[in-house]
Amino acid sequence: MEHAKQKITTFLMFTGKAEEAMNYYVSVFEQAEILNVQRYGANESGTEGTVAHATFSLYGQVFMCMDSNVEHGFTFTPSISLFVGCNTEAEIDQLFEKLSQDGQVLMPLSRYPFSEKFGWVADKYGVSWQLNLE
Incomplete structure (x- = not known):
C-alpha cells in the first residue's frame, strides 16, 4: 500500500502492549499493515525488545505507537475516539464483535436518531472506537 504523507497522525502510547495491540488492529481491519x-535495545531508556516507535496503517490511515517505560497516572479515555465509517452491515457487525471482545461496550450496536446503525466500544487495550454504518 502506498501512503500519502499525513500532517496529523494518531499516536498511541502503551506500557508493554504496543506490538500486541498493533498486531491485533492489523488483524481486525482489512487493508491494514505494519509499516515500521x-x-x-540494551541499555536504552525502554525495556529491551519493546516498541520504541512503530507505524501501522488501517485503510491507508497511518498510526504511530510506542511502549512507554514510564508508568503514567493516565491511560486511554473515551473522550478521544477513533471514528470508523463502515460501508456494510457485515463490516460494522464484524468490527463491533472483534473490538468489543474483552473490552467494554460504551454504546450497544443499534439504531440511533443520528445513525441507522452505530456502536461505541473501548477495546481490550482501552482505545475507544465509534463505528458508524454509512
Whole structure:
C-alpha cells in the first residue's frame, strides 16, 4: 500500500502492549499493515525488545505507537475516539464483535436518531472506537 504523507497522525502510547495491540488492529481491519517497528535495545531508556516507535496503517490511515517505560497516572479515555465509517452491515457487525471482545461496550450496536446503525466500544487495550454504518 502506498501512503500519502499525513500532517496529523494518531499516536498511541502503551506500557508493554504496543506490538500486541498493533498486531491485533492489523488483524481486525482489512487493508491494514505494519509499516515500521523500532525496538529498544540494551541499555536504552525502554525495556529491551519493546516498541520504541512503530507505524501501522488501517485503510491507508497511518498510526504511530510506542511502549512507554514510564508508568503514567493516565491511560486511554473515551473522550478521544477513533471514528470508523463502515460501508456494510457485515463490516460494522464484524468490527463491533472483534473490538468489543474483552473490552467494554460504551454504546450497544443499534439504531440511533443520528445513525441507522452505530456502536461505541473501548477495546481490550482501552482505545475507544465509534463505528458508524454509512
